[in-house]
Amino acid sequence: MTTSNTATAPRPSQPPRSLRKNEPRPSSRSLPGTTLTASLARSRCERHDFARRRIRLLVRKHGVSFDSPSDAILTAVTNQFCMDELVEQAREVQEQAHVPYSEYPVGAALRTADDTVFVGCNIENANYSNSLHAEEVAIAEAIKQGYREFDRLAVSSARRDGVTPCGMCRQTLAEFCDDSLEVVCDEGESVTAYTLGELLPNTITEEMLE
Incomplete structure (x- = not known):
């Protein structure tokens, strides 16, 4: 009977939970006994992407940067976020x-x-x-x-x-x-x-x- 002299490689230990990139994390906004449906999650992602695009357009239009926002741009951005929030609810x-x-x-x-x-x-x-x-x-x-x-x-x-x-x-x-x-x-x-x-x-x- 032949014995193998090859040693088994040690199994790598799992990284700490905080470093596991692909592990889903519970949402702090979830209520007990409820789940966030895929379509609802997709809707929220769409809304945030949409808001970011709109703010970039507004910043270009008014010719200001976030380092020195004017009252006009702040009003426009606030109004846009309120509008986006209402569209998301619809x-x-x-x-x-x-x-x-x-x-x-x-x-x-x-x-x-x-x-x-x-x-x-x-x-x-x-x-x-x-x-x-x-x-x-x-x-x-x-x-x-x-x-x-x-x-x-x-x-x-x-x-x-x-x-x-x-x-x-x-x-x-x-x-x-x-x-x-x-x-x-x-x-x-x-x-x-x-x-x-x-x-x-x-x-x-x-x-x-x-």
Whole structure:
């Protein structure tokens, strides 16, 4: 019987947990019993990348650096982050949409004057006329809780196609919002912003019924 004189190489010890690059780390924002879905994580990554790109564009446009920011750039950046946050919430709520017929999820996030945000998604019905649109679901929840002043609405579809509120939703918004309400439409890499007055000029108002 032959014996091998080759010594077995010692097994390398594992690096400390803090140095393991590929090991997933628990999120400090996770709640017990919940998991961050892949689509939600992807949505958040998209939002942060989108915000960074927008800030670079704003910095170039105003011709200032982060070393000496002016009030104008700080205001612009703050406003952009608020807009991005609202778009992110409109994207996230699409996960709850019930769209077996159109397969076209839409989310809306409506911000009140005191920065409270109400979200809504589209809820379809086999009788199409009974379907609920994301914008009306969001504003219905806000009205139910006593809010009457709003300053910005973000609308997003899963296709990131810059969808705007339909005519019926515009009229519903006009019942409770001023013409100056900003409507932000998600186009994926960018957004397009309108005022409600631009989207629905010469709207039907209470005064017309007197």
